[in-house]
Amino acid sequence: MTIERFLKDIRQIIKAENRILTEIADRSSYGYDASFGYHLPDLVIQPTAAEEVAAVMKLANQYFIPVYPRGQGTSLSGGPLPVKGGVVLDLSQWNDKLEIDKEDMVAIVSPGVITAKIDAAAREIGFMYPPDPSSSHVSTIGGNLAENAGGPRGLKYGVTKDYVLGLEVVTPEGEIIRTGGRTVKNVTGYDLTKLIVGSEGTLGIITEATLRLVPKPPASQTAMALFEDMVDSGRAISKVLTAGIVPAKMELMDQLSIQAVEAYEPRGLPTDVGALLLIELDGHPVSIAEEMTKVKELCKSVGARTVQVAENEKEAAEFWQARKLVSPAIVRVKPTKISEDATVPRSKIPEMFQRLKEIRETYQIDLVVFGHAGDGNLHPNIIADARDHEEMERVEKAVADIFTAAVELGGTLSGEHGIGTMKAPFMEMELGKAGLDMMKRIKTSWDPNNILNPGKIFPEPGQRLVLRHD
Amino acid sequence: MTIERFLKDIRQIIKAENRILTEIADRSSYGYDASFGYHLPDLVIQPTAAEEVAAVMKLANQYFIPVYPRGQGTSLSGGPLPVKGGVVLDLSQWNDKLEIDKEDMVAIVSPGVITAKIDAAAREIGFMYPPDPSSSHVSTIGGNLAENAGGPRGLKYGVTKDYVLGLEVVTPEGEIIRTGGRTVKNVTGYDLTKLIVGSEGTLGIITEATLRLVPKPPASQTAMALFEDMVDSGRAISKVLTAGIVPAKMELMDQLSIQAVEAYEPRGLPTDVGALLLIELDGHPVSIAEEMTKVKELCKSVGARTVQVAENEKEAAEFWQARKLVSPAIVRVKPTKISEDATVPRSKIPEMFQRLKEIRETYQIDLVVFGHAGDGNLHPNIIADARDHEEMERVEKAVADIFTAAVELGGTLSGEHGIGTMKAPFMEMELGKAGLDMMKRIKTSWDPNNILNPGKIFPEPGQRLVLRHD
Numbered sequence: 001m002t003i004e005r006f007l008k009d010i011r012q013i014i015k016a017e018n019r020i021l022t023e024i025a026d027r028s029s030y031g032y033d034a035s036f037g038y039h040l041p042d043l044v045i046q047p048t049a050a051e052e053v054a055a056v057m058k059l060a061n062q063y064f065i066p067v068y069p070r071g072q073g074t075s076l077s078g079g080p081l082p083v084k085g086g087v088v089l090d091l092s093q094w095n096d097k098l099e100i101d102k103e104d105m106v107a108i109v110s111p112g113v114i115t116a117k118i119d120a121a122a123r124e125i126g127f128m129y130p131p132d133p134s135s136s137h138v139s140t141i142g143g144n145l146a147e148n149a150g151g152p153r154g155l156k157y158g159v160t161k162d163y164v165l166g167l168e169v170v171t172p173e174g175e176i177i178r179t180g181g182r183t184v185k186n187v188t189g190y191d192l193t194k195l196i197v198g199s200e201g202t203l204g205i206i207t208e209a210t211l212r213l214v215p216k217p218p219a220s221q222t223a224m225a226l227f228e229d230m231v232d233s234g235r236a237i238s239k240v241l242t243a244g245i246v247p248a249k250m251e252l253m254d255q256l257s258i259q260a261v262e263a264y265e266p267r268g269l270p271t272d273v274g275a276l277l278l279i280e281l282d283g284h285p286v287s288i289a290e291e292m293t294k295v296k297e298l299c300k301s302v303g304a305r306t307v308q309v310a311e312n313e314k315e316a317a318e319f320w321q322a323r324k325l326v327s328p329a330i331v332r333v334k335p336t337k338i339s340e341d342a343t344v345p346r347s348k349i350p351e352m353f354q355r356l357k358e359i360r361e362t363y364q365i366d367l368v369v370f371g372h373a374g375d376g377n378l379h380p381n382i383i384a385d386a387r388d389h390e391e392m393e394r395v396e397k398a399v400a401d402i403f404t405a406a407v408e409l410g411g412t413l414s415g416e417h418g419i420g421t422m423k424a425p426f427m428e429m430e431l432g433k434a435g436l437d438m439m440k441r442i443k444t445s446w447d448p449n450n451i452l453n454p455g456k457i458f459p460e461p462g463q464r465l466v467l468r469h470d
Numbered sequence: 471m472t473i474e475r476f477l478k479d480i481r482q483i484i485k486a487e488n489r490i491l492t493e494i495a496d497r498s499s500y501g502y503d504a505s506f507g508y509h510l511p512d513l514v515i516q517p518t519a520a521e522e523v524a525a526v527m528k529l530a531n532q533y534f535i536p537v538y539p540r541g542q543g544t545s546l547s548g549g550p551l552p553v554k555g556g557v558v559l560d561l562s563q564w565n566d567k568l569e570i571d572k573e574d575m576v577a578i579v580s581p582g583v584i585t586a587k588i589d590a591a592a593r594e595i596g597f598m599y600p601p602d603p604s605s606s607h608v609s610t611i612g613g614n615l616a617e618n619a620g621g622p623r624g625l626k627y628g629v630t631k632d633y634v635l636g637l638e639v640v641t642p643e644g645e646i647i648r649t650g651g652r653t654v655k656n657v658t659g660y661d662l663t664k665l666i667v668g669s670e671g672t673l674g675i676i677t678e679a680t681l682r683l684v685p686k687p688p689a690s691q692t693a694m695a696l697f698e699d700m701v702d703s704g705r706a707i708s709k710v711l712t713a714g715i716v717p718a719k720m721e722l723m724d725q726l727s728i729q730a731v732e733a734y735e736p737r738g739l740p741t742d743v744g745a746l747l748l749i750e751l752d753g754h755p756v757s758i759a760e761e762m763t764k765v766k767e768l769c770k771s772v773g774a775r776t777v778q779v780a781e782n783e784k785e786a787a788e789f790w791q792a793r794k795l796v797s798p799a800i801v802r803v804k805p806t807k808i809s810e811d812a813t814v815p816r817s818k819i820p821e822m823f824q825r826l827k828e829i830r831e832t833y834q835i836d837l838v839v840f841g842h843a844g845d846g847n848l849h850p851n852i853i854a855d856a857r858d859h860e861e862m863e864r865v866e867k868a869v870a871d872i873f874t875a876a877v878e879l880g881g882t883l884s885g886e887h888g889i890g891t892m893k894a895p896f897m898e899m900e901l902g903k904a905g906l907d908m909m910k911r912i913k914t915s916w917d918p919n920n921i922l923n924p925g926k927i928f929p930e931p932g933q934r935l936v937l938r939h940d
Contacts, residue, residue: 102712103817126714148657159655161664162632175904182815185629185847185885187618187668188893188900189927190909194631194664198657215714242572244596244685287754345652347573377655415655423658430658434645438916439660445915446908457659 003042006063006087010045013055019046019093030088033075034135035422036338036467041068041082046093050168050176050207056089057174057205060451068453069201071112071143074135076339077420079147079200083455089205091142097208100125104182106165107211111142115149118211127213130157133416134327145206148198150416152249155374156282157214159416161197168208169196172447182210195442200418201453203446217282220248221292222316225299225307230254230275230369232303234350237277237373239298241346245291249280250374257326257370264329267322273305277373278319326370327381333366336386338395338467342406343377343415355405356380362401363394377415392468400465403429422467424459473512476533476557480515483525489516489563500558503545504605506808506892506937511538511552518564520638520646520677526559527644527675530921538923539671541582541613544605546809547890549617549670553925559675561612567678570595574652576635577681581612585619588681597683600627603886604797615676618668620886622719622793625844626752627684629886631667638678639666642917652680665912670888671923673916687752690718691762692786695769695777700724700745700839702773704820707747707843709768711816715761719750720844727796727840734799737792743775747843748789796840797851803836806856808865808937812876813847813885825875826850832871833864847885862938870935873899892937894929 007022014020021027021044031038042065047053060067066086073080082088095112100121107118107129115136119129132151133139139149145167150159166180169192180186180193196204227233233252240247252275253261259271269276279295281288296307310316331337344352353369356378360367371379380402384395403413403426413423413430428436440458443450477492484490491497491514501508512535517523530537536556543550552558565582572595577588585606589599602621603609609619615637620629636650639662650656650663666674697703703722710717722745723731729741739746749765751758766777780786801807814822823839826848830837841849850872854865873883873896883893883900898906910928913920 101817103708104815105711106815148661150655150657154655161661171904171908175908177902177905177908179905181882182880183813183847183882183885184845185620185624185813185842186882187620187886187888188883189889189897189906190673190912191618191631191664191668192905192908194661198661203660215716238573241575246685284754284757284760286756290754343653343655345574345576347571372655375654377653410652412651412653412656413658415653416657418657419659427659432647434641435647435649435662436659438641438645438647438662441915442660442912445911 002063002065006059006065007043009059010056014045014047014052019048030070030082030090033073033078033080035076035078035420037078037081037421039082041088042085044088044090046090048094048096050170053089053170053205053207054174054176056087057170057172057451060087061173061449064449064451066451066454069142069146069205071140072138074139075143075147075418075420077414077418078422079143079418079420079456081421083421092140105213106182107213109141109209109211111140111206111208113141115139115141115144122213123216126216128216129163129211129213131160131163141209142206145197145209146199146201147418148416150372150377152251152372154372154377154416155250156246156248161194163212164193164197164209165212166210167193167196167206169204169206171204172452180210184212200420200456202443202456203452219285219288220280220282221288222278222280222310222319223292223295223307224319225277225279226270226273226305227275227277228273228303228305230353231350233275233277233373234353235302236299236304237349238346239302240279240295241374243294243298245294247279247374248282249278251278251323252370252373252378253323253326254369256368257330260329260333260368261322261325264332265325267318269322278323330368330381330383334383334385336384338382338384338399339417340380340399340402341377341415341417342380342402342411342413344406344409344411346376348409348411349373349376352378352405352409356402359398359401359405363398365394365398367398376411389468396465396467419457421456422465424457425463425465427457427459472533472535476529476535477513479529480526484515484517484522489518500540500552500560503543503548503550505546505548505890507548507551509552511558512555514558514560516560516563518566520640523559523640523675523677524644524646526557527640527642527921530557531643531919534919534921536921536924539612539616539675541610542608544609544613545617545888545890547884547888548892549888549890549926551891553891562610575683576652577683579611579679579681581610581676581678583611585609585611585614592683593686596686598686599633599681599683601630601633604794611679612676615667615679616669616671617888618886620842620847622721622842624842624847624886625720626716626718631664633682634663634667634679635682636680637663637666637676639674639676641674642922650680654682670890670926672913672926673922689755689758690750690752691758692748692750692780692789693762693765693777694789695747695749696740696743696775697745697747698743698773698775700823701820703745703747703843704823705772706769706774707819708816709772710749710765711844713764713768715764717749717844718752719748721748721793722840722843722848723793723796724839726838727800730799730803730838731792731795734802735795737788739792748793793840800838800851800853804853804855806854808852808854808869809887810850810869810872811847811885811887812850812872812881812883814876814879814881816846818879818881819843819846822848822875822879826872829868829871829875833868835864835868837868846881859938866935866937889927891925892935894927895933895935897927897929
């Protein structure tokens with residue numbers, strides 16, 4: 001069999017037998033991610049050098065065996081799933097390099113380094129690495145880079161892509177290239193760095209990254225604002241931002257999220273409000289204090305019931321704990337969670353709230369809304385039971401309607417989770433035939449054999465969204 | 471002749487005869503930009519609609535006629551030069567749209583809008599558009615986008631690319647596509663927006679852009695620090711930045727720049743210092759005041775002779791005027807100015823100063839250093855006389871050495887001017903064969919006939935730097 005000949009050749013390159021996993025008990029752990037579906041890979045390799053990755057890609061092209069790079073598998077869009085069989089490249093074990101250069105204000109990291117550790121190392125010398133996906137204590141920087149991960153702090157600080165200065169990348173055909181560099185300004189040729197970041201592992205395998213760090217803000221303060229109606233919270237967001245205040249974070253929880261959290265781990269949140277906003281300001285203490293006064297006024301001016309400012313860091317951490325509990329809380333209601341990240345222009349947030357309400361009613365589904373409301377990046381989550389075929393059919397229709405609503409309101413299918421397998425059928429709706437074709441041309445020119453992470457981003461002919469198990 | 475058949479067909483599409491320039495008197499104005507060389511185009515078209523641009527590109531592919539998009543021609547790297555003959559698309563007349571949406575915090579603009587007008591319109595409602603290339607009062611946003619223009623404010627706020635949310639683009643084969651959108655977060659497929667911005671007009675013609683605006687800082691303050699030795703100024707930059715202070719601007723003038731300005735328009739600057747730094751802080755007044763105290767201490771700790779803080783806006787404007795006069799002042803010394811923008815990691819600034827000093831001595835050239843030192847983006851400018859062949863030969867060698875020094879120090883050929891024609895021969899030195907090949911693959915897959923802005927970025931076989939006229 002091809003895979004056996006491939007394996008024989010690989011053993012000539014990677015001499016550490018314990019980094020080549022062939023047993024089904026080992027491989028089966030690589031069939032999942034945090035999204036949908038199960039796909040058993042034929043083989044798992046744990047490389048720890050760019051030369052090893054390059055050799056794997058050269059052999060993979062020779063034998064026409066698909067390769068899927070993978071970090072910790074926290075992807076919400078199916079990024080690392082080996083949907084066409086073949087080899088999973090587990091990069092999570094390659095975590096030996098985490099260098100901080102204070103003078104250049106950069107971090108140089110191996111792909112398997114846990115994201116939160118980069119931020120922690122930067123903070124030791126007064127800097128920070130801002131991107132903070134919810135999974136940052138588990139996920140690898142390689143996965144974050146492949147998916148261009150976001151997070152609450154994206155509102156003020158931007159997403160992963162905004163902090164990448166340079167990459168070492170193995171191309172689909174096994175060449176080792178370096179993109180960008182160590183300088184904040186670089187216009188030498190096409191921006192391959194920003195093309196590869198967010199390409200979901202379909203254009204190259206990142207083997208090292210140079211990340212930009214920024215000074216840690218001297219202070220921060222958090223407020224919790226309660227609104228009778230979710231639409232009022234949308235107006236508050238708009239009022240604050242157009243007043244020239246850019247909070248570090250501005251997160252929303254709707255009534256169902258609040259109720260789910262209170263049922264899961266009671267924290268004294270009022271379950272009768274329509275929505276709550278958590279607003280974190282950071283910067284100079286004097287500046288924050290002035291901005292917080294304005295934030296309170298603005299929230300009240302659109303009908304906030306109360307605006308409570310955390311008195312200290314401990315209380316602020318408690319406010320944020322409520323937000324963090326939403327995901328674990330809602331899966332207690334039903335076992336299957338479909339987490340979306342459709343994103344709309346800020347001015348369309350109230351309209352999107354309305355559309356989501358209609359979708360909930362039309363399909364009679366459990367739809368919870370929370371997320372990074374400040375940048376229009378909502379997380380409508382549908383809670384269902386995957387074993388219930390009739391319910392899942394309604395869920396499929398609701399998901400399609402959520403995507404349609406986002407695109408119709410001038411937004412996008414995905415703000416931070418990526419396209420992967422599930423959203424691929426909707427790509428043409430947003431990009432048009434010509435737009436999608438220009439992306440495909442890049443993929444084909446870089447990966448003529450379609451060896452690297454096939455089945456992602458680009459829809460197969462006639463592909464439709466299917467959440468029902470066979 | 472092909473061009474005549476092309477012209478006949480174009481007249482069927484663009485009915486306004488005054489937007490098709492065939493006379494040599496008109497065409498000759500399009501043979502130059504702010505860099506080197508003169509190339510007369512066969513035809514100039516001034517489109518004012520994406521459909522017109524698309525039709526031109528379709529015809530150009532049919533007749534195999536090269537097309538060169540152009541804004542105001544302020545490029546310092548030859549971006550708009552019609553080096554292989556053909557058609558210049560002058561987009562500077564297409565300036566009818568400049569919409570500001572306060573709620574979404576975006577500006578929607580036509581390609582011919584002057585960059586400074588976008589910032590002015592944003593400031594009217596309390597926002598700003600940060601990118602500020604020196605040419606911003608003359609250059610078009612289309613040109614800025616094509617070249618990913620920088621500017622002094624890049625230190626704190628980033629460059630053009632960091633403010634582009636979405637584009638309307640005509641592909642090299644004449645399809646109209648939309649990339650990105652109106653949301654700050656978007657991970658739907660490959661990031662074509664950031665690929666096209668900075669691609670120097672070789673991957674598409676930008677016909678509309680959606681730009682992100684940010685709140686205008688409430689206050690700013692400027693200081694001028696004088697140093698006996700340029701290397702000390704480099705140490706001051708490092709001290710300030712690693713202390714967690716990110717100035718809005720941090721600009722350097724070396725002794726020769728100061729002397730040139732004083733000879734051109736005396737402003738009372740001390741001509742005996744090795745270098746001066748202009749440092750602008752912006753933000754909350756209390757925060758600025760505290761930071762300015764620290765900046766003064768830090769500059770003095772590395773041997774600054776004096777640090778003078780501007781007492782009011784008028785005085786600050788006078789400080790900045792000195793910096794703005796460098797370019798006009800130095801061309802008074804000799805008529806030919808070769809403006810480079812080699813960029814190094816911040817920690818290598820003192821070493822780069824040393825290398826530039828050696829290059830000046832080795833080749834006995836007039837080399838002036840100024841620029842955006844805070845982000846390592848120096849502007850070594852060589853002043854010469856293009857009619858002096860012997861001198862120009864030395865200049866060619868010096869330029870090659872500047873590029874080599876930048877790359878050897880872990881930097882890049884270009885921080886903000888682009889590659890164009892002049893730096894193309896040095897691309898492989900920085901990117902390697904494989905890295906350059908991956909860029910070429912994208913170009914070929916998008917523009918199989920090499921119709922759109924040929925002769926830029928990618929070196930011709932055996933191409934060398936030539937600054938001498940024939």
